[in-house]
Amino acid sequence: MGQEISAASFAESDFAEFGERLTRETQLLRRLHGDGKLSDIGPTIGLELEAWLIDHNFFPAPHNQRFLERLADESVVSELSRFNVEINTPVETLAGEGLGRMHAHLSETMRKCAANAHDDVDTVIAIGTLPTLREEDLSLDMMTPSNRYSALNREAMRMRGGEPIVVDIDGCRAGSPGFAASYQDVMLEAATTSLQLHLQLPPDAMLRAYNASLILCAPLVAISANAPFLFGRALWHETRIPVFEQALAQPRSRQRVTFGSEYARGDLVEVFEENLDEYPVMLPFCSDRKDAAFPCLKLHNGTLWRWVRPLVGFDTDGAPHIRIEQRVMPAGPSVLDMMANAALYFGAVHELSTYVDAAMAELPFERARGNFYAAARHGLDAEIDWFGKRGRRPVRSVLEELLPMAERGLRAQGMAEDLIDKYIATVSSRLASGRNGATWQLSHFERHGDVHRLTADYLANQKSGLPVHEWPI
DSSP: OOOOOSOSSOOHHHHHHHHHHHHHHHHHHHHHHHTTOSOOOOOEEEEEEEEEEEETTSSBOOOHHHHHHHHOOTTEEEOSBTTEEEEEOOOEESSBTHHHHHHHHHHHHHHHHHHHHGGGTEEEEOOSSOTTOOGGGGSGGGBOSOHHHHHHHHHHHHHTTTOOEEEEEOOOSTTOOOEEEEESSSGGGGGOOEEEEEEEOOHHHHHHHHHHHHHHHHHHHHHHOOBOEETTEEOOTBTHHHHHHHHTOOSSSOOSEESOSSOOSSOTHHHHHHHHHHSOOSOOOOOSSOGGGOHHHHHHHTTOEESEEEEEEEOTTSOEEEEEEEEEEESOSOHHHHHHHHHHHHHHHHHHHTTHHHHHHHSOHHHHHHHHHHHHHHGGGOEEEOSSSOSEEEHHHHHHHHHHHHHHHHHHTTBOHHHHHHHHHHHHHHHHHTOOHHHHHHHHHHHHOOHHHHHHHHHHHHHHTOOGGGOOO
């Protein structure tokens, strides 16, 4: 959910000062981009994984404060709820063995986290939404103690004028009921955990990669779906998508969790200018850092959760850059599955970028957005619009085309051949079997009818390291 802030409350003057600084920083980013002063390195990659702490009964375990204190690893940080943590991997180059090193780091960090959690008789699990999650687990008492989180909750509800957050998600399987409820805080957001991929490229490649990333959202969600349950109800294959959107919904202003409003047309600075012009400030904390560090721009952008989001950061030499954060994929099922998903994205986005303008002409933004929600609802059973062959198509056939594209894209960027073979073969086998995390969970529940047994078996399989298409039901 972003960086901590030191202020616990805000005055009108804070909003005014923040707005002035945000304007200056956005204008500075525009000048740096126009003058060619943004970093030209890439492709470099990064990864964030949100995970759950669970107890021996497979319920959420609200112990992240003492867990993090014991672990003392700066790559593992808190999240909104006391039962979630986030794991960050070091930045890597995509060429050579970079993704393999990221894989090894994530596996080892997950192992250390699980061993550390055992001190509380807990463990760690990576899954889009925990099947055993209960509504009472999402009380404000479960919020991680943090000025940022409490302020975000307060300001989100203030922007709603005190109106409750209404959640209404339909079931997508025959005979399955939907879910409807209302809440007085944003804690439902803690029901969702994701795999967030970062991609930095030279500035002249970023626009094409951003638009290609939007087009790829639907097939990426379909192949990776892993969140079919909310409070024991089978809803969408990737229920995390509507839950996150509705948990932070605004009744009148533009939505802060969104697929976006359009393809980017000129450059990615446009998105930050849209942030400035269209979205009210939520957390007006002005640090003493200079405009060149973009503290206000980064904080404001951190309160807008586009499913594909540009981020401003800095290279190790201090040069500013814009990178892409691809947020559509859930946590889990296995580390191998997640790294294979990453390889699919990094390869396919490179290849699609080479002709993305033609793809955009055939696939208007509204259809790309519709594809995203169709894939979230139906997973590998979705039908979507695509370019090249007009009309709606099974998403599985689209994925069959993306696999060789991804392979070419990874090879063109210099990834080691053994990694390409391993990761593309993993996705290919998952597609051939029709079994991703969501279909495994739904099939398991249909057979056994027990979310506790489902979670126990899921955890055992995750620890085995096997990809989900090889998991027994």
